[in-house]
Amino acid sequence: MRRLLVLLTVLLMPSAALAAAPKPATQTQTAVFAGGCFWCMENDMRGIPGVLKVESGYTGGHVAKPTYEDVTSERSGHYESVRVTYNPVKLDYGFLLYKYWKLVDPTDDGGQFCDRGPSYKPAVFVTPAQRPIAEKSRAEAAVRLKSGGMKAQILDAKTFWPAEAYHRDYAKNHAVQYHLYRTGCGRDLRLKQVWGG
Structure with missing residues:
Protein backbone atom coordinates (compact mmCIF):
# COMPACT_ATOMS: atom_id res chain seq x y z
CA MET A 1 0.00 0.00 0.00
CA ARG A 2 2.83 2.38 0.91
CA ARG A 3 4.48 1.81 -2.49
CA LEU A 4 1.22 2.55 -4.25
CA LEU A 5 0.90 5.86 -2.38
CA VAL A 6 4.48 6.83 -3.26
CA LEU A 7 3.88 5.95 -6.91
CA LEU A 8 0.64 7.95 -7.01
CA THR A 9 2.37 10.92 -5.34
CA VAL A 10 5.14 10.91 -7.96
CA LEU A 11 2.72 10.50 -10.85
CA LEU A 12 0.53 13.34 -9.62
CA MET A 13 3.46 15.62 -8.78
CA PRO A 14 3.65 18.67 -11.08
CA SER A 15 6.42 18.42 -13.69
CA ALA A 16 8.02 21.62 -12.34
CA ALA A 17 8.47 19.94 -8.96
CA LEU A 18 10.07 16.94 -10.64
CA ALA A 19 12.45 19.19 -12.57
CA ALA A 20 13.45 20.94 -9.35
CA ALA A 21 14.21 17.67 -7.59
CA PRO A 22 17.95 17.36 -6.95
CA LYS A 23 19.84 15.16 -9.39
CA PRO A 24 22.65 12.92 -8.20
CA ALA A 25 26.09 14.46 -8.59
CA THR A 26 28.14 13.11 -11.49
CA GLN A 27 31.43 11.62 -10.46
CA THR A 28 34.29 13.05 -12.48
CA GLN A 29 37.80 11.87 -13.25
CA THR A 30 40.88 13.69 -14.48
CA ALA A 31 43.65 12.93 -16.93
CA VAL A 32 46.80 14.94 -17.65
CA PHE A 33 48.45 15.13 -21.07
CA ALA A 34 51.35 17.01 -22.63
CA GLY A 35 51.33 17.53 -26.37
CA GLY A 36 53.16 20.68 -27.29
CA CYS A 37 51.33 23.98 -27.21
CA PHE A 38 48.69 23.82 -24.50
CA TRP A 39 46.47 26.27 -26.41
CA CYS A 40 46.03 23.62 -29.11
CA MET A 41 45.65 20.72 -26.70
CA GLU A 42 43.09 22.64 -24.65
CA ASN A 43 41.04 23.54 -27.72
CA ASP A 44 41.16 20.08 -29.32
CA MET A 45 40.36 18.11 -26.18
CA ARG A 46 37.48 20.37 -25.25
CA GLY A 47 35.57 19.08 -28.27
CA ILE A 48 35.60 15.42 -27.16
CA PRO A 49 32.13 14.28 -25.99
CA GLY A 50 32.17 13.60 -22.24
CA VAL A 51 34.91 16.15 -21.51
CA LEU A 52 33.65 18.65 -18.95
CA LYS A 53 36.64 20.95 -18.52
CA VAL A 54 40.15 21.40 -19.91
CA GLU A 55 42.77 23.51 -18.13
CA SER A 56 46.14 24.62 -19.46
CA GLY A 57 49.03 24.30 -17.06
CA TYR A 58 52.38 22.80 -16.18
CA THR A 59 53.44 19.48 -14.67
CA GLY A 60 56.29 17.01 -14.39
CA GLY A 61 58.97 19.37 -13.10
CA HIS A 62 60.64 20.37 -9.85
CA VAL A 63 59.73 24.07 -9.56
CA ALA A 64 56.74 24.96 -7.36
CA LYS A 65 54.21 27.42 -8.81
CA PRO A 66 56.02 27.73 -12.13
CA THR A 67 55.40 30.60 -14.53
CA TYR A 68 55.35 30.40 -18.30
CA GLU A 69 58.82 31.94 -18.32
CA ASP A 70 60.10 29.27 -15.89
CA VAL A 71 58.77 26.49 -18.10
CA THR A 72 59.90 27.87 -21.48
CA SER A 73 63.37 28.56 -20.05
CA GLU A 74 63.69 24.74 -19.98
CA ARG A 75 65.14 24.82 -16.45
CA SER A 76 62.01 23.84 -14.49
CA GLY A 77 61.56 20.31 -15.82
CA HIS A 78 57.86 21.03 -16.44
CA TYR A 79 55.87 20.24 -19.56
CA GLU A 80 53.18 22.47 -21.04
CA SER A 81 50.16 20.29 -20.36
CA VAL A 82 46.42 20.08 -19.95
CA ARG A 83 44.30 18.64 -17.18
CA VAL A 84 41.12 17.12 -18.58
CA THR A 85 38.10 16.63 -16.32
CA TYR A 86 35.62 14.17 -17.79
CA ASN A 87 32.51 12.17 -17.05
CA PRO A 88 33.55 8.48 -16.90
CA VAL A 89 29.96 7.40 -17.58
CA LYS A 90 30.11 9.12 -20.99
CA LEU A 91 33.83 8.85 -21.74
CA ASP A 92 36.14 5.95 -21.01
CA TYR A 93 39.78 6.76 -20.11
CA GLY A 94 40.97 4.37 -22.82
CA PHE A 95 38.96 6.22 -25.47
CA LEU A 96 40.26 9.56 -24.18
CA LEU A 97 43.78 8.21 -24.68
CA TYR A 98 42.86 7.07 -28.21
CA LYS A 99 41.76 10.62 -29.01
CA TYR A 100 44.89 12.09 -27.38
CA TRP A 101 47.28 10.12 -29.59
CA LYS A 102 45.62 11.52 -32.73
CA LEU A 103 46.24 15.07 -31.45
CA VAL A 104 50.03 14.74 -31.08
CA ASP A 105 53.08 13.60 -32.98
CA PRO A 106 54.33 10.86 -30.65
CA THR A 107 57.29 10.20 -32.96
CA ASP A 108 58.89 13.54 -32.01
CA ASP A 109 60.70 13.65 -28.67
CA GLY A 110 62.31 17.02 -29.37
CA SER A 137 46.98 2.42 -25.39
CA ARG A 138 50.52 3.59 -26.19
CA ALA A 139 51.39 0.17 -27.63
CA GLU A 140 48.22 0.15 -29.75
CA ALA A 141 48.92 3.69 -31.01
CA ALA A 142 52.48 2.67 -31.97
CA VAL A 143 51.04 0.03 -34.32
CA ARG A 144 48.78 2.60 -36.04
CA LEU A 145 51.56 5.15 -36.71
CA LYS A 146 52.18 5.91 -40.38
CA SER A 147 55.48 7.70 -39.80
CA GLY A 148 58.30 7.04 -37.33
CA GLY A 149 58.44 5.16 -34.03
CA MET A 150 56.65 5.84 -30.75
CA LYS A 151 58.68 8.15 -28.51
CA ALA A 152 56.00 9.67 -26.24
CA GLN A 153 56.41 8.71 -22.61
CA ILE A 154 54.08 7.52 -19.86
CA LEU A 155 55.14 9.32 -16.67
CA ASP A 156 53.97 9.32 -13.07
CA ALA A 157 51.51 12.09 -12.26
CA LYS A 158 52.88 15.05 -10.34
CA THR A 159 51.34 18.28 -9.13
CA PHE A 160 49.48 20.12 -11.89
CA TRP A 161 49.97 23.88 -11.77
CA PRO A 162 47.33 25.90 -13.69
CA ALA A 163 48.74 28.32 -16.26
CA GLU A 164 48.38 32.07 -16.00
CA ALA A 165 44.93 33.43 -16.84
CA TYR A 166 46.03 34.90 -20.18
CA HIS A 167 46.84 31.40 -21.48
CA ARG A 168 43.46 29.88 -20.60
CA ASP A 169 40.79 29.58 -23.31
CA TYR A 170 43.24 31.16 -25.74
CA ALA A 171 41.63 29.74 -28.89
CA LYS A 172 38.26 31.11 -27.86
CA ASN A 173 39.47 34.50 -26.59
CA HIS A 174 42.01 35.15 -29.40
CA ALA A 175 40.60 33.21 -32.34
CA VAL A 176 42.52 35.03 -35.11
CA GLN A 177 45.91 34.84 -33.36
CA TYR A 178 45.28 31.20 -32.46
CA HIS A 179 44.41 30.24 -36.04
CA LEU A 180 47.49 32.02 -37.40
CA TYR A 181 49.71 30.32 -34.83
CA ARG A 182 48.26 26.84 -35.44
CA THR A 183 48.48 27.14 -39.23
CA GLY A 184 51.95 28.66 -39.15
CA CYS A 185 53.17 25.93 -36.80
CA GLY A 186 52.10 23.22 -39.27
CA ARG A 187 50.33 21.17 -36.63
CA ASP A 188 47.46 19.84 -38.72
CA LEU A 189 49.64 19.06 -41.75
CA ARG A 190 52.07 17.07 -39.61
CA LEU A 191 49.25 15.16 -37.90
CA LYS A 192 48.04 13.99 -41.31
CA GLN A 193 51.54 12.78 -42.14
CA VAL A 194 51.89 10.91 -38.84
CA TRP A 195 48.42 9.36 -38.66
CA GLY A 196 47.25 9.36 -42.28
CA GLY A 197 44.00 10.77 -43.58
Whole structure:
Protein backbone atom coordinates (compact mmCIF):
# COMPACT_ATOMS: atom_id res chain seq x y z
CA MET A 1 0.00 0.00 0.00
CA ARG A 2 2.83 2.38 0.91
CA ARG A 3 4.48 1.81 -2.49
CA LEU A 4 1.22 2.55 -4.25
CA LEU A 5 0.90 5.86 -2.38
CA VAL A 6 4.48 6.83 -3.26
CA LEU A 7 3.88 5.95 -6.91
CA LEU A 8 0.64 7.95 -7.01
CA THR A 9 2.37 10.92 -5.34
CA VAL A 10 5.14 10.91 -7.96
CA LEU A 11 2.72 10.50 -10.85
CA LEU A 12 0.53 13.34 -9.62
CA MET A 13 3.46 15.62 -8.78
CA PRO A 14 3.65 18.67 -11.08
CA SER A 15 6.42 18.42 -13.69
CA ALA A 16 8.02 21.62 -12.34
CA ALA A 17 8.47 19.94 -8.96
CA LEU A 18 10.07 16.94 -10.64
CA ALA A 19 12.45 19.19 -12.57
CA ALA A 20 13.45 20.94 -9.35
CA ALA A 21 14.21 17.67 -7.59
CA PRO A 22 17.95 17.36 -6.95
CA LYS A 23 19.84 15.16 -9.39
CA PRO A 24 22.65 12.92 -8.20
CA ALA A 25 26.09 14.46 -8.59
CA THR A 26 28.14 13.11 -11.49
CA GLN A 27 31.43 11.62 -10.46
CA THR A 28 34.29 13.05 -12.48
CA GLN A 29 37.80 11.87 -13.25
CA THR A 30 40.88 13.69 -14.48
CA ALA A 31 43.65 12.93 -16.93
CA VAL A 32 46.80 14.94 -17.65
CA PHE A 33 48.45 15.13 -21.07
CA ALA A 34 51.35 17.01 -22.63
CA GLY A 35 51.33 17.53 -26.37
CA GLY A 36 53.16 20.68 -27.29
CA CYS A 37 51.33 23.98 -27.21
CA PHE A 38 48.69 23.82 -24.50
CA TRP A 39 46.47 26.27 -26.41
CA CYS A 40 46.03 23.62 -29.11
CA MET A 41 45.65 20.72 -26.70
CA GLU A 42 43.09 22.64 -24.65
CA ASN A 43 41.04 23.54 -27.72
CA ASP A 44 41.16 20.08 -29.32
CA MET A 45 40.36 18.11 -26.18
CA ARG A 46 37.48 20.37 -25.25
CA GLY A 47 35.57 19.08 -28.27
CA ILE A 48 35.60 15.42 -27.16
CA PRO A 49 32.13 14.28 -25.99
CA GLY A 50 32.17 13.60 -22.24
CA VAL A 51 34.91 16.15 -21.51
CA LEU A 52 33.65 18.65 -18.95
CA LYS A 53 36.64 20.95 -18.52
CA VAL A 54 40.15 21.40 -19.91
CA GLU A 55 42.77 23.51 -18.13
CA SER A 56 46.14 24.62 -19.46
CA GLY A 57 49.03 24.30 -17.06
CA TYR A 58 52.38 22.80 -16.18
CA THR A 59 53.44 19.48 -14.67
CA GLY A 60 56.29 17.01 -14.39
CA GLY A 61 58.97 19.37 -13.10
CA HIS A 62 60.64 20.37 -9.85
CA VAL A 63 59.73 24.07 -9.56
CA ALA A 64 56.74 24.96 -7.36
CA LYS A 65 54.21 27.42 -8.81
CA PRO A 66 56.02 27.73 -12.13
CA THR A 67 55.40 30.60 -14.53
CA TYR A 68 55.35 30.40 -18.30
CA GLU A 69 58.82 31.94 -18.32
CA ASP A 70 60.10 29.27 -15.89
CA VAL A 71 58.77 26.49 -18.10
CA THR A 72 59.90 27.87 -21.48
CA SER A 73 63.37 28.56 -20.05
CA GLU A 74 63.69 24.74 -19.98
CA ARG A 75 65.14 24.82 -16.45
CA SER A 76 62.01 23.84 -14.49
CA GLY A 77 61.56 20.31 -15.82
CA HIS A 78 57.86 21.03 -16.44
CA TYR A 79 55.87 20.24 -19.56
CA GLU A 80 53.18 22.47 -21.04
CA SER A 81 50.16 20.29 -20.36
CA VAL A 82 46.42 20.08 -19.95
CA ARG A 83 44.30 18.64 -17.18
CA VAL A 84 41.12 17.12 -18.58
CA THR A 85 38.10 16.63 -16.32
CA TYR A 86 35.62 14.17 -17.79
CA ASN A 87 32.51 12.17 -17.05
CA PRO A 88 33.55 8.48 -16.90
CA VAL A 89 29.96 7.40 -17.58
CA LYS A 90 30.11 9.12 -20.99
CA LEU A 91 33.83 8.85 -21.74
CA ASP A 92 36.14 5.95 -21.01
CA TYR A 93 39.78 6.76 -20.11
CA GLY A 94 40.97 4.37 -22.82
CA PHE A 95 38.96 6.22 -25.47
CA LEU A 96 40.26 9.56 -24.18
CA LEU A 97 43.78 8.21 -24.68
CA TYR A 98 42.86 7.07 -28.21
CA LYS A 99 41.76 10.62 -29.01
CA TYR A 100 44.89 12.09 -27.38
CA TRP A 101 47.28 10.12 -29.59
CA LYS A 102 45.62 11.52 -32.73
CA LEU A 103 46.24 15.07 -31.45
CA VAL A 104 50.03 14.74 -31.08
CA ASP A 105 53.08 13.60 -32.98
CA PRO A 106 54.33 10.86 -30.65
CA THR A 107 57.29 10.20 -32.96
CA ASP A 108 58.89 13.54 -32.01
CA ASP A 109 60.70 13.65 -28.67
CA GLY A 110 62.31 17.02 -29.37
CA GLY A 111 59.10 19.02 -28.95
CA GLN A 112 55.94 19.28 -31.01
CA PHE A 113 55.56 20.86 -34.43
CA CYS A 114 57.23 24.31 -34.42
CA ASP A 115 57.61 24.37 -30.61
CA ARG A 116 60.94 22.84 -29.68
CA GLY A 117 62.44 21.81 -26.36
CA PRO A 118 61.69 19.41 -23.50
CA SER A 119 58.71 21.41 -22.21
CA TYR A 120 56.84 20.67 -25.45
CA LYS A 121 57.42 16.90 -25.61
CA PRO A 122 54.39 14.57 -25.72
CA ALA A 123 53.67 12.60 -22.54
CA VAL A 124 50.81 11.07 -20.58
CA PHE A 125 50.93 11.65 -16.81
CA VAL A 126 49.28 8.78 -14.96
CA THR A 127 48.11 7.57 -11.60
CA PRO A 128 48.94 3.94 -10.69
CA ALA A 129 45.41 2.91 -11.76
CA GLN A 130 45.77 4.67 -15.13
CA ARG A 131 49.23 3.29 -15.94
CA PRO A 132 48.26 -0.13 -17.38
CA ILE A 133 45.53 1.44 -19.53
CA ALA A 134 47.95 4.10 -20.78
CA GLU A 135 50.71 1.57 -21.51
CA LYS A 136 48.31 -0.60 -23.50
CA SER A 137 46.98 2.42 -25.39
CA ARG A 138 50.52 3.59 -26.19
CA ALA A 139 51.39 0.17 -27.63
CA GLU A 140 48.22 0.15 -29.75
CA ALA A 141 48.92 3.69 -31.01
CA ALA A 142 52.48 2.67 -31.97
CA VAL A 143 51.04 0.03 -34.32
CA ARG A 144 48.78 2.60 -36.04
CA LEU A 145 51.56 5.15 -36.71
CA LYS A 146 52.18 5.91 -40.38
CA SER A 147 55.48 7.70 -39.80
CA GLY A 148 58.30 7.04 -37.33
CA GLY A 149 58.44 5.16 -34.03
CA MET A 150 56.65 5.84 -30.75
CA LYS A 151 58.68 8.15 -28.51
CA ALA A 152 56.00 9.67 -26.24
CA GLN A 153 56.41 8.71 -22.61
CA ILE A 154 54.08 7.52 -19.86
CA LEU A 155 55.14 9.32 -16.67
CA ASP A 156 53.97 9.32 -13.07
CA ALA A 157 51.51 12.09 -12.26
CA LYS A 158 52.88 15.05 -10.34
CA THR A 159 51.34 18.28 -9.13
CA PHE A 160 49.48 20.12 -11.89
CA TRP A 161 49.97 23.88 -11.77
CA PRO A 162 47.33 25.90 -13.69
CA ALA A 163 48.74 28.32 -16.26
CA GLU A 164 48.38 32.07 -16.00
CA ALA A 165 44.93 33.43 -16.84
CA TYR A 166 46.03 34.90 -20.18
CA HIS A 167 46.84 31.40 -21.48
CA ARG A 168 43.46 29.88 -20.60
CA ASP A 169 40.79 29.58 -23.31
CA TYR A 170 43.24 31.16 -25.74
CA ALA A 171 41.63 29.74 -28.89
CA LYS A 172 38.26 31.11 -27.86
CA ASN A 173 39.47 34.50 -26.59
CA HIS A 174 42.01 35.15 -29.40
CA ALA A 175 40.60 33.21 -32.34
CA VAL A 176 42.52 35.03 -35.11
CA GLN A 177 45.91 34.84 -33.36
CA TYR A 178 45.28 31.20 -32.46
CA HIS A 179 44.41 30.24 -36.04
CA LEU A 180 47.49 32.02 -37.40
CA TYR A 181 49.71 30.32 -34.83
CA ARG A 182 48.26 26.84 -35.44
CA THR A 183 48.48 27.14 -39.23
CA GLY A 184 51.95 28.66 -39.15
CA CYS A 185 53.17 25.93 -36.80
CA GLY A 186 52.10 23.22 -39.27
CA ARG A 187 50.33 21.17 -36.63
CA ASP A 188 47.46 19.84 -38.72
CA LEU A 189 49.64 19.06 -41.75
CA ARG A 190 52.07 17.07 -39.61
CA LEU A 191 49.25 15.16 -37.90
CA LYS A 192 48.04 13.99 -41.31
CA GLN A 193 51.54 12.78 -42.14
CA VAL A 194 51.89 10.91 -38.84
CA TRP A 195 48.42 9.36 -38.66
CA GLY A 196 47.25 9.36 -42.28
CA GLY A 197 44.00 10.77 -43.58
